[in-house]
Amino acid sequence: MNTSSNRSYQPSIRIPWGKIFSYLALIFLALLYLGPIFMLVNTSLKSMPAFMKDATTLATELRFDNFIEAWNKANFPKYLLNSVIYTAAATTIYIITAIFVAFPIARGYIKFSGPVLTLFVIALFLPPALIPQFQLILNLGLYNNPIGYIMLFIVNPIGIVILVNYIKTVPKELDEAAALDGCGYFRFVWDIVLPLIRPAVATVVVMHAIGIWNEVIAPTIYLTNKNYYPITRGLIVFQGVYGSNWPTLAAAVLLLTLPMLLLFLFLQRYIVSGLTAGAVKG
């Protein structure tokens, strides 16, 4: 790419082949990501006969019939509310308990804090808990029950590790100073440490919440009553009924994609920092 630099003279206009190639590759790849979304939008604006006639022609008018139909028929408000409840409840319980697990481990305020942390890391390598988890929920009488469903998501070992690592960057002198001022343990963690570790908490919350929101297996296993369905399950059921009516189905998918995309633009950095936490250190 840089062969010209060895020559004794520099041509006045150099064609930046490296840049051109880079852009071509990036744009080609971008089409693979935009294509499916564009197809979704285009289909959702078409009528069923128009789609049957030719699936790929551009929609000629803006008609929102499909969106109205999808919204009315798919019971979306109910499913969305369920998803919000599950995600908010489980994430709240998880993050509060996780902070009080991570803080004493990071500080060594409990005996065996090292081994306790290892215990959490081990979970990442153990066999999937699918079957015994089901037996547990079943025998607790929480099968097909929102509380049982929420229970599945109040644990996340990776989040603990991220929090521990971040808390270690908070200076320990702070603890001593606060204690001297008569601040109690709970109040110290909640009022002083928590604001200081907000970036890590945000990352963990976002990662955990997205995991619950997008969960597709657990609802098929644990929830049979359709009043309890989260939106993922609702969408799959909707596909089962309207699978051949792509314009309506596309509208339904789009209704759920758009808010996620908007949210994504705001939350992207938290997701990325969660992903890369500890990933690049040796």
Add this chain to the structure above:
Amino acid sequence: MSYHFGRGWARWTPYLLLLPGLLFYFVVALGPSVATAVYSFTDATGIKGAPMHWIGFDNYREFLFMGRASIDNLDALKRTLIFCIAVTFLQFALGLLVALLVNQNLPGSNIFRTLYFMPVILGVVIQGLMWSLFLYPLGGPAAKLLQLFGTRSEFLGGQPSEAFAWVIAIQIWANMGTTMMIFLAGLQTIPSEMYDAARIDGANTLQVFQHVTWPLLTPSVNTNLLLNIIGSLQAWQLFLVLVGYRNGTQVLGYLIYATGFGQTSGSVTSSFRQGYAAAASIILFLLVLVIGMSVQYFLQRREQRILG
């Protein structure tokens, strides 16, 4: 570490507040995870109150050696490995290439980066439905494209091997952004002086990559390889959304779910063979363990050789 927040009873506060989190973890995650091994030696069903018997290694014997079903199981095992190898290699290579392209900080590269990472937040259901539509066999965009080349395909509804290949492609499409982000984070830790020094020594682009970027990227290479291998061995959710439980396409993860929760025939009424499914879980776990550990061993030796 000295504790400042009181003595006597007050010294127990951290333990008390830690307890709920630890308890949840034992009850919901660690306990069940370990119990999988126990269940794998029983004939447990998914029916409440049904008797459960200790049957030793019968589940394993049946899974690996008995009749037509075991041949299907071994096929699923083989397919899991193929899926893992294909996804790992392609996603790793593509993720690295894209990270290098994006890392040049060309105008607009932020937009590309965001775009490639987008599927991560959408989740498998939306990813799957999006592609089902894009691969609509009766004149969808992909079908039209093939028409240009004078060929056609049933895509996800076609031959099992064809559907399988499409799921591999979509799996990579969906997760390449994660690999890219981890590589990007690694690339940003490489000081620019290293590149400058190499350039001054007269290294061309390929040599800079070979002698500077690649060795210094070792930590992200390790992370990505392990994440991709372990992730793809366990991934099967896209199969559920894209093709369902179809002969000739199942991977181990799907097989476990289907036998454990009676989804084998697409109906909910067939039997819940949870002991058997637990045995299959343990087999998948051993597969992940053996492959993961060997790769980890190999990567650590390589890292010592390179970074000293």
